[in-house]
Amino acid sequence: MPITTCIFDAYGTLFDVGSAARAAAREPGREALADCWQDVAEDWRQKQLQYTWLRAITGDHCPFWQVTQDGLDWALENRGLDGDDELRDRLLALYRELDAYPEVPGMLRALKASGHTCAILSNGSPDMLDSSVAAAGLGGSLDAVLSVEEVGVFKPAAAVYDLVGRRFGVDKDAVLFVSSNGWDAGCATAYGFETVWANRGGHPVDRLPGRPAHVLPDLSRLPELVS
Missing domain, CATH: 1.10.150.240 (Putative phosphatase; domain 2)
Structure with a gap:
């Protein structure tokens, strides 16, 4: 799919x-x-x-x-x-006003231009996320900002990943989940998502039941990978 x-x-x-x-x-x-x-x-x-x-x-x-x-x-x-x-x-x-990585705004615009739904799924509190998204000017490229506060438990609990299907009504294999945390990408793989680990630090893959499907040094090539 x-x-x-x-x-x-x-x-x-x-x-x-x-x-x-x-x-x-x-x-x-x-x-x-x-x-x-x-x-x-x-x-x-x-x-x-x-x-x-x-x-x-x-x-x-x-x-x-x-x-x-x-x-x-x-x-x-x-x-x-x-x-x-x-x-x-x-x-x-x-x-509350963290810098976005340099490639992020253009990457999100490219994904949106190609017809993909884009959203955040984060441990962050809703007010924290809203502040950071606004400060970085990313709101126009995001269809939703999902917080673990909806389920009251932090990642990598499966209830957090469930929020994606609940919000967008999509099958797991239609979702690409992207994280710079190796453990998050690994657990999302085990959950059933297609995954990308943004391995910005050049670290080894975590020894977990799930392994990221793709490993990239940053997010600049993500639109190419998705297409």
Whole structure:
């Protein structure tokens, strides 16, 4: 069956999760952050993801904005930057306006021009996603922005992937699911989607029951792959 529907993870896939710390580090008076912003960004992202997995396992769900704050607090303390409330507030504000990766706007326009449905499926809270989509100017290329808040559990729970069929009424094999998270792409494969792993970091494939059908270094060639 041909692909009719392209579904994208948001954070790390369409939006550069390191751009908040990078932008803050360039601001005057941020010398302490400038010395370690990459470490802060990496710690922040890893804790954010780990907290979603743990909450999914324990059933202790909360909005993604909460785990985003919790992950940042851990990251700042780990680098000796805790206690700077102004820095914390600034990083959180920037996280709501993350940069899209350079190839993303053109890639989405090309998919829409070829008649494909395009949507986000994300752990993100609806208000977070709406803010980032608006800041990046992507709204005109998206048919929907789907959040796990509809089902109250984080990825990779099957209930999250179910949202695609519920929203668009399509069979699994008509869906191309795209994520920069290897575990997300692998789990979506096991669920039944055609998958692309945007392997921006050049990492090995995760040892999971499902393996991504396609591995790309970024999303620039995605319209060519779909066609």
